[in-house]
Amino acid sequence: MFTLLNVAQPDTLEAAYNILKEKRSNAVLGGCAYLRMGSQTIHTGVDLSKLGLKYSKDYGSYIEIGAMTSLRDVETNAAVNNYADGLLPKAVANIIGVQFRNVVTVGASVFMRYGFSDFLTALLALDTEVELVKGGRMTLAAFLDTPRSKDILTKIIIHKTKGHAAYQALRNSASDYPLLTVAVSQLDGEWKIAVGARPTRARLAVQAAALLRDGDNDMTAEVMEQAAQTAVGELSFGDNSRASAVYRQAVAKTLIKRAIAEVVACK
Ligand SMILES: Cc1cc2nc3c(=O)[nH]c(=O)nc-3n(C[C@H](O)[C@H](O)[C@H](O)COP(=O)(O)OP(=O)(O)OC[C@H]3O[C@@H](n4cnc5c(N)ncnc54)[C@H](O)[C@@H]3O)c2cc1C
Known part of the structure; x- marks a missing residue:
């Protein structure tokens, strides 16, 4: 303690x-x-609780979520549920339990860039920006590449780019940390494949996403297989107590293919 x-x-x-x-x-x-x-x-x-940072607001073209908002608030918010096939609620739904999600905050979940984060993986597949007191506003992808320094994350901004998204994760047991997380989206025609818990933090598989764009009009099982294989090749995977790198690679291939197929089916 x-x-x-x-x-x-x-x-x-x-x-x-x-x-x-x-x-x-x-x-x-x-x-x-x-x-x-x-x-x-x-x-x-x-304690940030006097700063009015516990809110989720739908501004039509984007959703803004304050740092002190709980993951449960995110999960139950109507605008968040109605956007991108409810990707964010699906991603957080297996984090321990409702009481836990009522307590944990968006600000810490994003700022800490936890490798195992379900939430970050899903946000990375969306068109997400973060705002910090000192660092200002930047894309989530850029934020994930900056070293951690003393700062306060005040809000996240999710642009409601039109499209579909799917979330997949694997845990050794319910309520454990995930051993792999995958979020795939196609927003405004652009594919994104985010893979987290490798066990390092979520990253985008850019080359794999480009293959999907090329195969967009003819999304065969072969194209999906190739994209999943490419994603596994371009990202790094490691061992920890939950899974070996080799196991993670095998799981990643399967989960990426499933998520792509789900997005294709949603279209
Ligand atoms: C037992 C356990 C299991 C978990 N399992 C999962 C899981 O399966 N999947 C998953 O995605 N997540 C999981 N998490 C992470 C969880 O979802 C939260 O992300 C995490 O607990 C941090 O949220 P918090 O509000 O409790 O942060 P706190 O404990 O309050 O803070 C954590 C750190 O963030 C800093 N911080 C807090 N707010 C801000 C801010 N606004 N700006 C800058 N820094 C800030 C604090 O100073 C501290 O260093 C788990 C956490 C625990 C404790």
Whole structure:
């Protein structure tokens, strides 16, 4: 369990960021589910709950989700459910249980770039941007490539580009971390294949997605097989206690093919 020496509840984002910067051991508090698993001593915990960051808003062409919104709020939000075949609700539905998802927050889930993240994998297959106090706004893909520094993620923005999406993941047992996550989308004609829990964080298989674009008018089982094989070749896979790299590669091939077939069927 972590130790919290002080808690600050700033009224502005600027004040929150200034407190965060003051000491190396100061940290933002999300739902504290992940912090609870560690043993760090936090000098000042920055509680964002006075900053109005717990919301999901549909602006027509995009959906904005505040950092303090819970994964359960995301799962039950009508606009999120109605977009991209409910990709996000499907992705988070197997994270432990409802009570847990009522606590854990969007901000921490995205900012921490967890390798095992179901949520990140799904967001990466969508047209997603993130906004940070210091780092400003950038695409999720660009954010995932930046090294972690002291900052506060304030919101995510999901552009409602027209299309379909599918989610697949495999766990050794229900409520365990996934050993592989896959999200495939075709938005505005563009295919995206995101693969996470390799066990490193989600990445896009760009060459594989290009093959799908080429085969778009004739999406045969062979094209899907080739795309899945290419994705496995262009991404790296590793071992951990949940699965070996070789097993992950085999699972990835199957899950990618299933997800592509699902998107094709939705069209
Ligand atoms: C036991 C367990 C099992 C899990 N299983 C899964 C799973 O199967 N699939 C999956 O996708 N996820 C899983 N997760 C991750 C979970 O979904 C959340 O992503 C995670 O708990 C972080 O959310 P939190 O609100 O609890 O963060 P916290 O514990 O509050 O914070 C975690 C870290 O994020 C920082 N932080 C918090 N908010 C912000 C912010 N707005 N900006 C910048 N930094 C911030 C904190 O300072 C801290 O360093 C699991 C977590 C746990 C504890």
